[in-house]
Amino acid sequence: MNSRKNMEGQPCPVARSVDVVGDRWSLLVVRDAFDGVRRFTDFQRSLGVARNILSDRLRRLVDAGILATRPASDNSAYQEYVLTEQGKSLFPVVVALRQWGERHLYADGERHSELVDKRTGKPLRAMAPMAADGHVVSPDDTEIRKRPLPGEH
Incomplete structure (x- = not known):
């Protein structure tokens, strides 16, 4: 019996997003796909999941259209899982989670992996939400507004 509540009808984009990628294993699969993992056995080895x-x-x-399957690139009988454009658009989400974890879940000097720009070899700048004019905004600077349905004023 599945007690998981479907959020498809929710007006909140966060609820709908969490419904698709909000569980531990889904986000870790997406993370591994960004790191080049393609095959079932490689995901299983990396994650240690049943x-x-x-x-x-x-x-x-x-x-959900985040991954697609294709025949294995080595022409074997296996299939590979690859990120779709929709899946690739989750990159900022994964980076934001990574950066939050780096900031809050490690002691000073504690060793951890680091995401760097291949071109420069330097870590990425910390992500921050920005207003249309480019200034960084905090939670206190924002509010939720319900968008009207087409035809509503």
Whole structure:
């Protein structure tokens, strides 16, 4: 029995997004896909997740249009999972989570991996939400406004 509530009808984009990629394994699959993992066995080896859970998450991510399957690049009988354009657009989400973790979940001097720009070899600048004019905004600078339906004023 699945007690998971579907958020598809929710007016909140955060709720809908979490419904698709908000569980632990889905985001870690996406992270690994950004790191070049393509095959089921490689995802399983990297994540240490049970086969049935991984199979379910991969299916959900394919159904959601985040991953696509294609024949293995080595012409074997296997298939590979690749990020779609929609999946690639999750990159800022993964980077923001990574940067939050680096800032808040490690002691000073504690060793951890680092995301760097291949071109320069330097770490990425900290992500921050920006207003249309380019200034950084905080939660206190924003509010939620419900968009009217087409035809409403």
